[in-house]
Amino acid sequence: MSRCMKAAFLPGNSTVELRDVPVPEPGHGEVLIAVKASTICGSDIRAIYREHLGKGPEGYQGVVAGHEPCGQIVETGLGCRRFRTGDRVIVYHISGCGVCNDCRRGYMISCTSAEYRRAYGWQRDGGMAEYLLAEEKDLILLPEELTYLDGAQVACGFGTVYEALEKVGINGNDAVLITGLGPVGLAAGALCRKLGAEKIIGIDISAERRDIASRLGLCDSVLSAGPDNVNQVREVTGGLGVERAIDCSGNAEARATAIRATRKWGKMVMVGEGGTVAFNPSPDIIHDQKTIYGSWVTSTWLMEELVERLVRWNLHPEDIVTHRFLLEKADEAYQLMASGRCGKVAVCPAGE
Numbered sequence: 625m626s627r628c629m630k631a632a633f634l635p636g637n638s639t640v641e642l643r644d645v646p647v648p649e650p651g652h653g654e655v656l657i658a659v660k661a662s663t664i665c666g667s668d669i670r671a672i673y674r675e676h677l678g679k680g681p682e683g684y685q686g687v688v689a690g691h692e693p694c695g696q697i698v699e700t701g702l703g704c705r706r707f708r709t710g711d712r713v714i715v716y717h718i719s720g721c722g723v724c725n726d727c728r729r730g731y732m733i734s735c736t737s738a739e740y741r742r743a744y745g746w747q748r749d750g751g752m753a754e755y756l757l758a759e760e761k762d763l764i765l766l767p768e769e770l771t772y773l774d775g776a777q778v779a780c781g782f783g784t785v786y787e788a789l790e791k792v793g794i795n796g797n798d799a800v801l802i803t804g805l806g807p808v809g810l811a812a813g814a815l816c817r818k819l820g821a822e823k824i825i826g827i828d829i830s831a832e833r834r835d836i837a838s839r840l841g842l843c844d845s846v847l848s849a850g851p852d853n854v855n856q857v858r859e860v861t862g863g864l865g866v867e868r869a870i871d872c873s874g875n876a877e878a879r880a881t882a883i884r885a886t887r888k889w890g891k892m893v894m895v896g897e898g899g900t901v902a903f904n905p906s907p908d909i910i911h912d913q914k915t916i917y918g919s920w921v922t923s924t925w926l927m928e929e930l931v932e933r934l935v936r937w938n939l940h941p942e943d944i945v946t947h948r949f950l951l952e953k954a955d956e957a958y959q960l961m962a963s964g965r966c967g968k969v970a971v972c973p974a975g976e
């Protein structure tokens with residue numbers, strides 16, 4: 625006797641297909657989660673929704689969409705060691721083999737097993753459904769103080785940003801530049817604030833996104849993206865530039881701006897995916913003793929520490945969710961996210 629549920633698929637022509645599929649049954653070491661919140665990521669739009677462009681780790685294999693799920697366990701399979709029915713959980717969005725070097729470091733994102741590495745919403749069923757089958761080892765416990773919408777954003781955006789900020793180190797000494805004020809850039813603003821940054825400058829082409837960043841108090845100044853950005857950043861930093869810059873745009877010009885607007889001895893980190901960048905190593909980084917970092921997602925252990933700190937800081941990622949939709953309206957949700965005229969967009973299957 626198999627039960628049915630609604631689930632959203634992305635055929636790749638800027639539409640969403642809702643289908644009835646069987647509710648999965650948890651096997652050994654697996655749990656069944658009632659999905660409460662599932663947010664849409666920039667990468668879903670870039671690599672799946674408009675067209676199936678992704679390769680390798682970003683290759684979409686026609687599964688249930690959504691890699692930022694958060695919900696409550698309703699059933700556990702045999703052999704679960706820590707999590708139980710009733711637990712509220714975040715799903716780390718890549719299920720790795722568990723035994724390669726990357727998995728052992730907690731970075732299942734870069735699991736090297738071609739056979740076992742499968743990301744939720746890319747190569748295995750994701751969170752845009754009423755229920756999600758997940759492996760126990762991929763779960764992060766969601767503290768009571770955080771909402772499901774908070775948790776969904778830890779699953780990808782906030783975790784990814786926190787990793788990048790830990791790499792470059794952010795504290796009250798730093799003026800910070802954020803290029804790209806989509807949900808990831810907004811998360812960067814919120815976390816830099818809690819880490820002590822008193823001067824945060826944001827750049828985006830979209831007026832809506834600049835407004836959201838200002839309205840939520842996540843940036844002290846916002847600039848419209850343009851060729852004069854480096855000078856504008858220097859103007860508000862005593863002519864010197866910022867100590868830290870974070871690119872969340874993936875855009876070539878924005879990345880070059882972030883590199884050039886970083887001051888001597890400063891650090892810049894690239895988080896936004898895709899695209900390219902051109903800069904002149906001698907004047908742009910070598911002579912100014914700058915360091916450029918790359919950062920890809922995060923580890924399960926840092927995600928666990930992040931949720932603890934979100935509670936300590938009373939920081940709710942939910943605050944950057946500007947729109948929420950029922951699963952039946954997933955089509956509208958993806959359409960809005962693709963337009964960029966929004967903050968974070970969420971689908972809440974149970975309407976909570």
Ligand SMILES: [Zn+2]
Binds near residue numbers: 665692
């Ligand atoms: Zn994501």
Ligand SMILES: [Zn+2]
Binds near residue numbers: 721722723734735736
């Ligand atoms: Zn692995």
